[in-house]
Amino acid sequence: MSCQYHRLPLDTEELERSNLLITGTNQQGKSLCAMSICDLLMGQNWKILVFDNVGHWRTKSSVPVYYPVNHATMAYILPRGSMIYDISLLLPVYQKQFVEQVLNDVWSSKIAYPTDQWILVVFEEFQLYGSNTRGQDSQSILRIMSVGANWKIRVLGITPDLSLVDCAFIRLAQQRYHFKLANEPNAKERFKRYYGTDSTYTARFLDVGHCLYVLREESPQIAHIPLFESKIKPIEYNPISERKPESLTEKIGQAFGKKYYKLNEQWEQTQSEIEAEEDEEEEMDGAFIL
Numbered sequence: 001m002s003c004q005y006h007r008l009p010l011d012t013e014e015l016e017r018s019n020l021l022i023t024g025t026n027q028q029g030k031s032l033c034a035m036s037i038c039d040l041l042m043g044q045n046w047k048i049l050v051f052d053n054v055g056h057w058r059t060k061s062s063v064p065v066y067y068p069v070n071h072a073t074m075a076y077i078l079p080r081g082s083m084i085y086d087i088s089l090l091l092p093v094y095q096k097q098f099v100e101q102v103l104n105d106v107w108s109s110k111i112a113y114p115t116d117q118w119i120l121v122v123f124e125e126f127q128l129y130g131s132n133t134r135g136q137d138s139q140s141i142l143r144i145m146s147v148g149a150n151w152k153i154r155v156l157g158i159t160p161d162l163s164l165v166d167c168a169f170i171r172l173a174q175q176r177y178h179f180k181l182a183n184e185p186n187a188k189e190r191f192k193r194y195y196g197t198d199s200t201y202t203a204r205f206l207d208v209g210h211c212l213y214v215l216r217e218e219s220p221q222i223a224h225i226p227l228f229e230s231k232i233k234p235i236e237y238n239p240i241s242e243r244k245p246e247s248l249t250e251k252i253g254q255a256f257g258k259k260y261y262k263l264n265e266q267w268e269q270t271q272s273e274i275e276a277e278e279d280e281e282e283e284m285d286g287a288f289i290l
Contacts, residue, residue, distance in 0.1 A: 019155040019174075021159075024180050047120070051098075061234060099129060175215055209225055
């Protein structure tokens with residue numbers, strides 16, 4: 001089914017079969033395009049996991065929660081819903097390690113507890129992870145982008161240059177958004193091999209907010225991506241916050257839990273009072289002995 005989200009071109013049926021790729025020079029609208037896609041998919045009950053090594057998803061996107069990663073511990077949680085992992089403070093080598101660890105756990109969780117909910121994994125500066133997706137350091141990414149459809153996981157990669165991404169991923173991304181092409185020989189040569197001379201020339205002179213949209217083997221089409229503006233501000237993940245119970249079973253369980261803790265507190269208080277009385281009696285007995 002082809003969706004129009006304020007004229008945003010996106011084939012959601014194709015997305016369930018393959019991945020997404022967004023390329024283009026800086027300040028052309030790549031990330032805002034990705035944010036628009038994520039906003040649309042969240043409305044269709046997709047879970048979004050963003051690995052943001054730039055740091056602007058927490059201020060501009062509609063993904064509701066962000067999790068700042070501490071470079072000292074690199075600890076993380078697997079969220080119930082959509083989340084931004086803000087890894088902007090990590091060095092690239094640690095970013096790759098962190099991403100691999102999280103995706104390995106995401107995969108294991110999907111297999112152990114399969115659900116009908118789709119997951120889209122979003123990578124800013126995808127060339128840091130996708131320049132050699134067949135290498136030993138990118139096995140989790142390779143697994144998800146190759147056979148993730150079997151477990152309802154897909155990938156969206158954002159990169160400034162098509163030539164910086166492994167050809168394996170390009171073939172596995174059958175929906176692509178190419179913003180303005182950089183005037184760099186390798187970039188132009190790679191683009192030309194995929195789309196020909198005319199499309200390469202067009203891509204070099206695209207205006208801000210415009211891209212060449214490619215769906216499967218169809219010819220690239222110029223598309224205008226409207227400026228995305230989030231109506232919410234992501235909040236920092238709070239492990240203490242309690243999720244409101246949704247089902248009757250959850251409500252009963254939560255009520256029982258509160259009652260249990262209340263009774264436990266009462267029992268501990270009573271025990272303390274008894275011990276205090278016993279201590280007083282022992283002191284009195286000692287006084288009489290003296």
